[in-house]
Amino acid sequence: QDGGEEFYFMHQALYSALIAADKIDASNTMLPHEKYTNFSSMMAAKDNKFKGSKNNLNDIRNSIFNDVQKSIVEYAGKRMFSITSPTGTGKTYTGFFAALKLSQMLGGNKKIIYCLPFTSIIDQNFSSLRELLQTIDSFNKQESQYIIKHHNLSNIDYKSLDTEYKNTQAEILIENWDSGIIVTTFVQLLETLIGSRNRMLKKFHAFRNSIILLDEVQSIDIEYLKLVDNVLLNAVKYLNCRIILMTATKPLILPQATELIPDCKYYFSKLSRTKLMPVLKKMDTETFMEKFYDKIKDKSCLIICNTIGESLDIYNKFKTTGREIYYLSTNLLPIHRSKRIEHIKERLSSKAKIVLVSTQVVEAGVDIDFDMVIRDIAPLDSIIQSAGRCNRNGRLQEKGLVYIVTLIDNKGSYYANHVYGTTLVNLTMSLLSTKSQIIEEEYYDLINRYYTEVNNLKNQDLSLKLIDSMKNLRFSTDSDSNFIGLDKFSLIKNNPDYVDVFFRIDDTAENIYQQFLNMLSEKNHQRQREMYLQIKNKFREYTISIPQKYYKKFEFNKFNNTGILNLPYEGCRDYYNEETGFKRDASEDFMFF
Incomplete structure (x- = not known):
């Protein structure tokens, strides 16, 4: 009863280690050796990439970068930091190198967890970091030991020098965050720190002694800010994390964080x-x-x-x-x-x-x-x-x-x-x-x-109720009680009026769809999972969410109580336009999700 956040973090860390070990053992997965890059080699790669780039904006970017480097050395004993600078001033590298320098100051070999709000930004920032890492000898043969990206659309592939992993084993390693650098979403971060789902909790133990970069944190729903503030403070306290907050529009979260740009207002005035x-x-x-x-x-x-x-x-x-x-x-x-x-x-x-x-x-x-x-x-x-x-x-x-x-x-x-x-x-x-x-x-x-x-203005009642559930280890919601269990926490607002539909718009999509049907008819669960992971991302490339009112226009294939709404090629010609997408009724209006 109200054991406080310490018991919550202790319970989650132990439970996480247990279920992660169980999955690894049951799948006969050999754990890879995580690789950690060093500050000096990455600085050399960065300097080589940008040599000769001279203009006013790049001068400002370099000045911000140098300010942050000086400050992280000065304040390395602190645990929470912020980098507040205008859009387009190079926060990706500024934040990453601040984390690398901090890792060096703390003795090295610290896992860096780089969190962003959108998958499009993740792919972009992952590529920027990967470009620097490619200067390391043998990187391409052991890429995943150095860096992985983890979100619902990321590829399931784990490249290791010593072991060739099956898709199902690679999925376990990625979901456990077995790598030196993780580039991931706020959903993966926060629904692991706050929640009860085994699939998320497997990686809770990976936060220990890590450095967490939070980029564009203003995208988090304001009603959760008090909850997020609380859980990050306690992750610092009980998991020995360091946190670097980066944004051009810093919300009221972690106000006690040490700002790494001494006069951040100056750079806004310079632009x-x-x-x-x-x-x-x-x-x-x-x-x-x-x-x-x-x-x-x-x-x-x-x-x-x-x-x-x-x-x-x-x-x-x-x-x-x-x-x-x-x-x-x-x-x-x-x-x-x-x-x-x-x-x-x-x-x-x-x-x-x-x-x-x-x-x-x-x-x-x-x-x-x-x-x-x-x-x-x-x-x-x-x-x-x-x-x-x-x-x-x-x-x-x-x-x-x-x-x-x-x-x-x-x-x-x-x-x-x-x-x-x-x-x-x-x-x-x-x-x-x-x-x-x-x-x-x-x-x-x-x-x-x-x-x-x-x-x-913003009501924080939901945050306060979820914080109370953390303190009392209430993982599921009881319909007879007035508390909200941690199972109700979700950053993504589900819209029950929308459904996913696969568009069989060309030969490639049709081929993927047939592979999907073959996967559903596979009786061996392990083999079925392997087949699913092979086509997962390709399948989603041809899938969008549409209002349920169009349900009857689509075919529904059902195998073993699993199916997918889909539009055959002939229907795509009638209901899809490559310029504007799905053809909707002109009289109606749709929210963006």
Whole structure:
């Protein structure tokens, strides 16, 4: 009864070690030797990569990097740190090398757990770190001993010098975080630290003595901030972790962390890449087109919408103008989305004046740079992230304009309220309404005012109930009691009105689908799992979530009580467009998930 967090962490660490060992033993998996890179060799690789890169922005990035290196040496005895710097100032390498230096100061061989909010950013940052590690002799033969990425879409492959692992064994090692560097999601981090699912808890013991990097932590739902703050503080205390928090919009979490940039406000004042231009009068999409079409002539422009219905409406209006225009949202199959992003990058690098209409999928982590950004109203932290897609590399002679508009649907309601509710949107509009423009040098103070207000507004009751359940080891929810068990904690909000559908849109997809059916009919469980892991990621490349109302349009194959909704090739021609994705009813509006 109320044993406190110490008993929770003790229980979870012991239970984690038990179930991890059980899985390893039952699968006859040989444990690999984790490999740890050293600071000096990685610095040499970094310096070689960036030699000759000279401009004002790179000078600022180098200055921030050097400030952090000096501070981490000075404050190595501390346990919690923060790096607060503007978007586009090189936090990936700055944070990683801070962790490497800290590991060196603490005696070396510390597991580095690099956590990010979105899988798109994970792939990008993983590639950046992997590029440095490839300078190590024999790295390619033992890559996974040095670094792995772990999220629900990552490949199941463990490369080791000594052992060739089957897919099922590789899955165990990846899920146990058996590597020197882990690049993963907030979901994997927090649903392991807070939760009751065996699959997550297997790696709880891996946190001990580790260095945890948290990048873009503002993406965590504000109602969980008190809970996350509590669990991170106790991970430091009971698992001997070190934590480095990195963000351009630092929320009110771990306020006692030591800031590694002594005068972080200075760097916000040094950058003059963008300015926010609030246009807060309600307008529908027709009025929006009339007001903004001329403003974006001769400019590359990113328009970020809040819902899929809104984005499709604006895209279709722009299509009639003759501009080179592209569309991006989760309405597109992942395989088409990734190809579209690469093509957009190529067009921007050739200085094409394209227009991209998108949902929030481009808000953080997608490294693109437009002359202008137009963002439908959203919470302020989302707006600041959107501004990071405008004049990102400081190439324009004048500040890039980031217009904030307030678009409404045909019922007169803000599209933003469908996604974010009213509290944060109203607060943001209140803060933005005081000025006709806000330059980048003022973002730092604006963000701080925003989070101060948020802290006063947001209900933390759910966090407090989950903290109480941690203290009392309440892992499951009892319907007869008023407490909430840890089994109810989830960073991902499930929408019961949406279902996953596989699109058999081409020969490759059809081949994957047939492999899936063969896998389902396999009687041997071990063999079935191997077959599933071989096609898992390829399968998801052709899968999107759609509203349940379309259920009857799809075939359903069922083997051993398992199945998948799917659309055959003939149906894809009727219900899928490679430009905009799944064809929805024009009269309806859809939230972005």
